[in-house]
Amino acid sequence: MFTSEATIESSAAPVATRCFVPIETHPPANPLIEKLGKFATLSGQERDALDRLCRSRKKLGLGETLVREGCRSSFVFLILKGVAVRYRYLSNGKRQIMGYLLPGDLCDAHFLVRNYLDHDISLLTDAEVAVLPIHELTSVMAAFPTVRQALLETMVTDRAMLREWLLNVGQRNARQKLAHFICEISQRMQSLGQVNPDGSYSIPLTQVELADTMGLTVVHVSRCLQRFRAEGLVYWSRQQLTILDVQGLRQLGGFDQGYLHIGLEPASRCGTGGEVGPRSLVAA
Amino acid sequence: MFTSEATIESSAAPVATRCFVPIETHPPANPLIEKLGKFATLSGQERDALDRLCRSRKKLGLGETLVREGCRSSFVFLILKGVAVRYRYLSNGKRQIMGYLLPGDLCDAHFLVRNYLDHDISLLTDAEVAVLPIHELTSVMAAFPTVRQALLETMVTDRAMLREWLLNVGQRNARQKLAHFICEISQRMQSLGQVNPDGSYSIPLTQVELADTMGLTVVHVSRCLQRFRAEGLVYWSRQQLTILDVQGLRQLGGFDQGYLHIGLEPASRCGTGGEVGPRSLVAA
DNA sequence: CGAAGAGTTGAAGCTCGTCAATAATCGTGG
DNA sequence: CCACGATTATTGACGAGCTTCAACTCTTCG
Numbered sequence: 001m002f003t004s005e006a007t008i009e010s011s012a013a014p015v016a017t018r019c020f021v022p023i024e025t026h027p028p029a030n031p032l033i034e035k036l037g038k039f040a041t042l043s044g045q046e047r048d049a050l051d052r053l054c055r056s057r058k059k060l061g062l063g064e065t066l067v068r069e070g071c072r073s074s075f076v077f078l079i080l081k082g083v084a085v086r087y088r089y090l091s092n093g094k095r096q097i098m099g100y101l102l103p104g105d106l107c108d109a110h111f112l113v114r115n116y117l118d119h120d121i122s123l124l125t126d127a128e129v130a131v132l133p134i135h136e137l138t139s140v141m142a143a144f145p146t147v148r149q150a151l152l153e154t155m156v157t158d159r160a161m162l163r164e165w166l167l168n169v170g171q172r173n174a175r176q177k178l179a180h181f182i183c184e185i186s187q188r189m190q191s192l193g194q195v196n197p198d199g200s201y202s203i204p205l206t207q208v209e210l211a212d213t214m215g216l217t218v219v220h221v222s223r224c225l226q227r228f229r230a231e232g233l234v235y236w237s238r239q240q241l242t243i244l245d246v247q248g249l250r251q252l253g254g255f256d257q258g259y260l261h262i263g264l265e266p267a268s269r270c271g272t273g274g275e276v277g278p279r280s281l282v283a284a
Numbered sequence: 285m286f287t288s289e290a291t292i293e294s295s296a297a298p299v300a301t302r303c304f305v306p307i308e309t310h311p312p313a314n315p316l317i318e319k320l321g322k323f324a325t326l327s328g329q330e331r332d333a334l335d336r337l338c339r340s341r342k343k344l345g346l347g348e349t350l351v352r353e354g355c356r357s358s359f360v361f362l363i364l365k366g367v368a369v370r371y372r373y374l375s376n377g378k379r380q381i382m383g384y385l386l387p388g389d390l391c392d393a394h395f396l397v398r399n400y401l402d403h404d405i406s407l408l409t410d411a412e413v414a415v416l417p418i419h420e421l422t423s424v425m426a427a428f429p430t431v432r433q434a435l436l437e438t439m440v441t442d443r444a445m446l447r448e449w450l451l452n453v454g455q456r457n458a459r460q461k462l463a464h465f466i467c468e469i470s471q472r473m474q475s476l477g478q479v480n481p482d483g484s485y486s487i488p489l490t491q492v493e494l495a496d497t498m499g500l501t502v503v504h505v506s507r508c509l510q511r512f513r514a515e516g517l518v519y520w521s522r523q524q525l526t527i528l529d530v531q532g533l534r535q536l537g538g539f540d541q542g543y544l545h546i547g548l549e550p551a552s553r554c555g556t557g558g559e560v561g562p563r564s565l566v567a568a
Numbered sequence: 569c570g571a572a573g574a575g576t577t578g579a580a581g582c583t584c585g586t587c588a589a590t591a592a593t594c595g596t597g598g
Numbered sequence: 599c600c601a602c603g604a605t606t607a608t609t610g611a612c613g614a615g616c617t618t619c620a621a622c623t624c625t626t627c628g
Contacts, residue, residue: 088447091538094455098447113437118444118543155439160402162446163372163382170453170499171378174584206606215454217585222608237607238593254375259402458616490574501617506575521575522625 030054031104031192032078032130036150038191039261046144053140054078054130065122066107066129072116075131077107082127083204087212088119097213099161100124100205102188106132106154125204153261160259169215172254177214178224179253182234186243187257200242314338315476316362316414319388320434322475323545330428337424338362338414349406350391350413356401359415361391366411367488371496372403381497383445384408384489386472390416390438409488437545444543453499456538461498462508463537466518470527471541484526 033050036042042050057080060066066077066084084101098119101107107121107129141148161184168180189201196202207225211218228234233249235242243249317334320326326334341364344350350361350368368385370392382403385391391405391413425432445468452464473485480486491509495502512518517533519526527533 088451090451090455096451096454098450113433113440118447155443159439159443159446162443162450163402166382166446166450166453167372167374167380169450170380171374208606218607219586219609220584222606223584226608492574502575503577503618504616506577507616510576 031080032106035104035154036147039150039153040146042146042150046147049140049144050147053132053136054080056131056133058129058131060123060127060129062123062126065120067117067121069118069120070116074134076134076137077121078130078132079103079105079107080128080130082123082125082129084121084123084127085209086119086121095212096215097209098165099158100185100188102192104192106151124209157259157261160261164259165213174214174216174220174224175227176253177216178210178221178228179233179249180255181210181213181253182236182241182243183250183253183255183257184260186241187260191260196240198242200240202239203236203241204239206239315364315388316390319438320431323434323437324430326430326434330431333424333428334431337416337420338364340415340417342413342415344407344411344413346407346410349404351401351405353401353404358418360418360421361405362414362416363387363389363391364412364414366407366409366413368405368407368411369493370403370405379496380499381493382449383442384469384472386476388476390435408493441543441545444545448543449497458498458500458504458508459511460537461500462494462505462512463517463533464539465494465497465537466520466525466527467534467537467539467541468544470525471544475544480524482526484524486523487520487525488523490523 030047030051032054033042033047036050060082067073069088079101081103084105084107085097086099086101087095087097089095101121108117141151164184168177172180185203185205186201189195189203194201207218207221210216210225211221214221216224225234225236228236233243233245233252235244249255314331314335316338317326317331320334344366351357353372363385365387368389368391369381370383370385371379371381373379385405392401425435448464448468452461456464469487469489470485473479473487478485491502491505494500494509495505498505500508509518509520512520517527517529517536519528533539
């Protein structure tokens with residue numbers, strides 16, 4: 001039942017799996033370049049500059065905190081390998097997870113403005129990060145407008161993801177939330193090429209993280225996941241995620257995927273100059 | 285009630301009311317300048333450029349839609365007077381409100397990147413807006429780095445507010461959500477000087493908006509508000525908001541206010557260069 | 569005045585949280 | 599290698615918070 005699904009990706013059609021690893025195939029490629037490459041075409045010069053920017057690397061262990069609320073730093077971290085999580089605690093001990101950082105993601109945009117962080121970021125896995133000096137990053141942005149533009153786009157994308165999460169947490173029920181989130185995270189993993197040969201994903205999240213992501217309790221998450229399994233939708237166990245029924249899952253979660261801006265050239269769907277439409281309050 | 289509004293500034297004006305209206309007092313001041321002025325000190329040249337940018341104005345009516353999902357435009361709207369709301373619908377008819385736009389706020393950052401909007405924005409009141417041609421805006425940003433920086437900050441602030449909302453919707457119960465939101469919106473109104481002489485606020489939101497903001501039903505919002513009233517916390521009726529117990533409300537909602545970045549020079553609270561702290565998973 | 573929107577109230581029920589106990593799994597050290 | 603504690607996952611019983619449905623009132627506005 002679920003091997004059949006799983007093999008779809010790997011066997012016959014590797015297309016979806018790696019369509020974002022254009023030319024180079026050497027494993028220790030720079031994930032930042034790959035990521036920005038999705039938003040703009042980078043020249044050799046620009047790629048070199050980015051490579052130089054990431055030269056200082058560091059290995060860190062599971063559970064370490066990258067940035068802490070209220071801190072300012074003259075460095076920005078770039079995730080090279082591993083997964084980090086961004087979150088805030090409430091005084092009552094509850095935690096809201098605000099995002100997951102995968103390879104290629106920057107530990108925040110405070111390089112854009114003098115601004116301290118309002119949350120923590122820490123590691124869900126052992127990881128390797130690059131430590132970018134902000135002033136160097138700034139110079140690169142100044143020297144290469146394309147790079148700056150691409151960086152701004154990552155920020156806009158990030159915000160789009162936040163809005164999507166708000167929608168998810170605010171308006172959907174537990175099953176839908178989970179379904180949507182699973183679609184999102186697997187999509188991101190896929191765009192990074194991090195799909196196992198059997199079509200599953202290795203995602204280092206426990207049910208605790210899932211719960212704190214969607215404002216649910218662990219108990220309830222557990223029950224939902226079990227039902228997913230029983231229904232043949234998703235098999236998530238031992239941090240191995242296998243999606244058995246992609247269609248069903250997307251439909252349940254109302255997942256669109258456009259907002260992730262992963263290598264999609266947004267078709268200009270509608271072009272009403274500065275016109276303001278007539279009164280219209282979209283009747284639900 | 286609406287005219288008395290304008291006199292607030294001049295009359296007996298309590299301190300808190302006008303601490304963000306530095307020098308000029310002519311009523312039709314440019315709200316964009318005032319807003320950016322909170323992030324940076326603008327030169328006369330810069331102010332002129334911004335004024336020129338906003339020269340094309342337009343009056344619009346309640347319920348009109350400023351921007352529509354999926355559209356791209358070569359203009360950006362700036363709210364001069366009135367209130368707009370940003371939202372998305374789910375296919376099941378549920379709506380999540382993603383933000384409120386008050387005078388001085390820009391109808392989005394798609395001027396930064398070639399990027400279509402993933403939501404609608406429409407008016408909760410009659411309003412006056414300025415229509416900024418994106419290419420002009422871009423030139424101004426190029427010519428005046430200070431302005432660009434300030435604009436980026438508004439974007440970062442916007443994102444901080446989104447995170448705060450996510451926390452709110454995800455982790456608090458109905459009363460806390462409401463309390464938090466009321467703190468936020470009143471704070472923003474206050475920073476705009478839009479406080480009535482009696483200390484109340486005129487906020488054009490119905491309970492429907494409140495519900496869609498926090499992922500609750502109108503019925504439940506109604507009950508909560510009534511209890512607030514009974515408890516002497518807040519009196520919100522007929523779009524007139526009076527906060528009776530600021531302390532109590534803030535405590536209930538866990539409201540901090542720092543994230544709004546309203547005229548606060550962020551003290552560099554903590555200065556650990558690029559150091560990575562020791563393992564520490566903050567035990568709740 | 570009549571219609572439409574906004575707010576209120578009550579009853580009933582479902583989703584999800586809470587509490588608590590048990591398994592399963594993992595990392596660590598003896 | 600097995601034993602140990604710690605984390606993670608599962609299960610059941612129970613209850614609370616919030617939703618749903620429906621009726622009714624009040625206000626606004628043409």
